[in-house]
Every structure is written in C-alpha cells, then in structure tokens.
Amino acid sequence: xxxxDEGIGMSDRKTYLFVDDSRxxxxxxxxxxxxxxxxxxxxxxxxxxxxxxxxxxxxxxxxSIDINMPGMSGLDAVDQLRKNCPAAKIVVLSGNIQDxxxxxxxxxxxxxxxxxxxxxSLAKVLAFLDQ
Amino acid sequence: xxALSEDQTDALVEIFNISIGRAAAALSSMVNEExxxxxxxxxxMPVRAAGKRLYGDNAQPICGVTQxxxxxxxxxxxxxxxxxxxxxxxxxxxxESYSVDELSELEQEAMGEIGNILLNACIxxxxxxxxxHFDSTLPEVRLGVGDDLLRVNDKSETDSxxxxxxxxxxxxxxxxxxxxxxxxxxxxxxxxxxxDRFLAAAAA
Numbered sequence: 001x002x003x004x005d006e007g008i009g010m011s012d013r014k015t016y017l018f019v020d021d022s023r024x025x026x027x028x029x030x031x032x033x034x035x036x037x038x039x040x041x042x043x044x045x046x047x048x049x050x051x052x053x054x055x056x057x058x059x060x061x062x063x064s065i066d067i068n069m070p071g072m073s074g075l076d077a078v079d080q081l082r083k084n085c086p087a088a089k090i091v092v093l094s095g096n097i098q099d100x101x102x103x104x105x106x107x108x109x110x111x112x113x114x115x116x117x118x119x120x121s122l123a124k125v126l127a128f129l130d131q
Numbered sequence: 132x133x134a135l136s137e138d139q140t141d142a143l144v145e146i147f148n149i150s151i152g153r154a155a156a157a158l159s160s161m162v163n164e165e166x167x168x169x170x171x172x173x174x175x176m177p178v179r180a181a182g183k184r185l186y187g188d189n190a191q192p193i194c195g196v197t198q199x200x201x202x203x204x205x206x207x208x209x210x211x212x213x214x215x216x217x218x219x220x221x222x223x224x225x226x227e228s229y230s231v232d233e234l235s236e237l238e239q240e241a242m243g244e245i246g247n248i249l250l251n252a253c254i255x256x257x258x259x260x261x262x263x264h265f266d267s268t269l270p271e272v273r274l275g276v277g278d279d280l281l282r283v284n285d286k287s288e289t290d291s292x293x294x295x296x297x298x299x300x301x302x303x304x305x306x307x308x309x310x311x312x313x314x315x316x317x318x319x320x321x322x323x324x325x326x327d328r329f330l331a332a333a334a335a
Contacts, residue, residue, distance in 0.1 A: 021269075023237065023240055024221075024225065024240055024241040028224075028225065031225075031226070068247070068251075069269075095157070095248035095251040095252060095255075096251050096255060097255035097256070097259070098255045098258045099258070100258065100264040101255075115248050116161045116248050
C-alpha cells in the first residue's frame with residue numbers, strides 16, 4: 001500500500017477551495033495553509049456564486065465558506081456546492097458565531113469553525129478532511 | 132427618558148462585558164497581543180451628543196467600521212481606531228512579509244474584516260446569551276472625524292439614543308480603540324425586553 005492509499009498524510013496532496021469576500025482573509029488562509037501543505041492546490045472564490053461556477057469544473061476535497069457575503073449567503077450556497085462536489089468536506093468558516101448559525105450548519109450537515117483565521121482555527125477546518 | 136433599574140443596568144453591563152470579552156479574544160488572536168478592556172459605559176443622550184462623547188474635542192481622523200444589526204433590538208455598531216495606527220494593526224494581522232505599499236493597499240479591506248469579526252463576535256455573543264438571532268449588513272469602513280463617522284448630523288436634535296461604549300487597548304503598542312453601540316428609543320425597548328428575559332432566566 002503506498003502513501004496515497006493510507007488516508008491523509010503529509011504527502012497527500014489535496015485541493016482546497018476557500019470562499020470568502022474578504023481578500024485579506026483569503027490571503028491569510030493561503031499563507032497559513034501553504035506553510036503546512038506547500039503542495040496543495042488552493043482555489044479561491046469571493047462569493048457563493050463564484051464558488052458555484054468554480055466547482056462546475058474543479059473537484060475540491062475541502063471547501064470552507066463564510067456566511068455573510070455580498071449576494072448569496074454562504075449557508076445558501078452549501079446545497080449547490082454539495083451537488084457539484086458530493087465528495088467534498090464542507091466547513092462554514094465565519095465570524096458570525098451565533099448559535100442559530102451553528103444550528104443551521106448542523107442541519108445542513110456541514111462543519112462550523114469560528115473566525116478569526118489563525119493557525120488554530122485553520123487546523124480545525126483541515127481536520128474535517130479526516131472525518 | 133427611559134430609566135433602567137439597578138438590576139437591568141447590572142445585567143446589561145454583564146451581557147456586554149461577556150460579549151466584548153469575546154470580541155477582545157478574537158482581536159487578541161488576530162494580532163497576537165493582549166487586549167486590555169474597560170468596563171462598558173451606558174449613557175442616554177441626545178443623538179447629536181454621541182459623537183462628542185466618543186471623540187471629545189479630538190479632531191484626529193478615525194478609521195471606523197460600522198454594521199447595522201437587526202434582531203430583538205436594532206443597533207448601529209461601530210469599531211474605531213485612530214487612522215494613523217490602522218496600518219500598524221494590519222501589519223500585526225498579516226505579518227511582516229508584506230511591503231508598506233501592499234499593506235496600504237489592503238488597509239481598508241483589512242480593517243473592514245477586523246470590524247466584521249469583532250462586531251459579530253460581540254453581537255453574536257449577545258444573541259447567544261439572550262437566545263435570539265440578529266441579521267446584519269456587511270461592514271462599511273468610514274474614515275473621518277467625530278460626527279461624520281456616526282452620521283448623526285442628519286438625525287433630529289430631539290432624538291435620544293442609548294450609547295454603550297467600551298474602550299480597549301493593544302497595551303504593548305499603546306493603540307487605543309473603541310467599540311460603541313447606538314440604539315434609538317424603539318430599539319431600547321427591545322433591548323430592555325432581552326435584558327428582562329436574561330434576568331428571568333438567571334433567577335429561574
């Protein structure tokens with residue numbers, strides 16, 4: 001059995017799509033993830049609509065999505081993203097920490113991680129790949 | 132003028148203490164520094180006096196991030212930092228690997244995101260404590276002095292607001308900022324109902 005068959009290891013290259021209208025948040029995600037996984041393919045989208053378009057052609061292993069964005073809310077985008085990428089792990093990564101938002105994420109069957117974006121919060125996002 | 136009982140005032144300060152603590156923890160993890168907080172101050176005042184209360188006679192330009200929240204009560208929430216320190220905050224957030232030009236280009240957007248996270252941490256916490264839900268607008272970054280930021284000049288002179296404000300400091304950098312929440316009279320009634328529910332739950 002080679003490394004790729006053994007689940008998620010350091011050498012296991014993944015594709016990660018992060019959806020956030022804040023450019024600095026996307027920069028921070030890129031910075032932190034590339035430090036840990038320089039070989040990963042990182043895709044960005046600034047809205048739910050852009051994420052939907054990107055996932056028509058790409059098949060990310062992991063998608064994180066903010067809630068409060070111009071246009072479609074991140075929570076409203078989840079269904080479409082799941083249709084496009086049925087195998088992807090989807091995690092809400094948001095500063096909207098209300099219990100009502102967590103409950104909605106649970107209802108949708110996706111993860112929930114609180115901003116701000118730090119090594120610790122992104123470790124929680126990436127851990128969803130192991131679930 | 133609306134009067135709060137001692138218990139209501141105490142509960143309101145406690146709710147904001149917990150919620151601002153949550154926002155301070157978020158800021159602390161973003162800039163990797165300890166954040167010092169004041170006790171929340173509550174004041175009823177004419178809306179046009181609110182700017183002066185927050186800024187005094189200081190004409191220093193402020194970088195403000197505002198968001199409107201709508202739930203059991205409505206509030207205009209604002210995060211303020213001195214404009215001349217915002218670049219330093221953005222550097223603390225993004226690290227040393229960016230040039231001054233790059234940081235300057237990102238300054239407003241980064242301040243918008245910091246405001247978004249802090250104001251949502253605070254109001255989100257209030258929503259959780261009072262078992263309610265708030266919708267919000269997207270953050271808006273405003274640069275200016277005093278009343279320009281609160282946009283109170285278009286309000287009637289007779290309008291009163293409840294102003295709740297907290298000052299906080301990134302102590303090692305001597306950077307001082309404020310968070311303020313402004314509520315008009317109908318919203319104050321909604322806030323008081325939330326506080327009464329909190330008190331009833333605490334007594335149960």
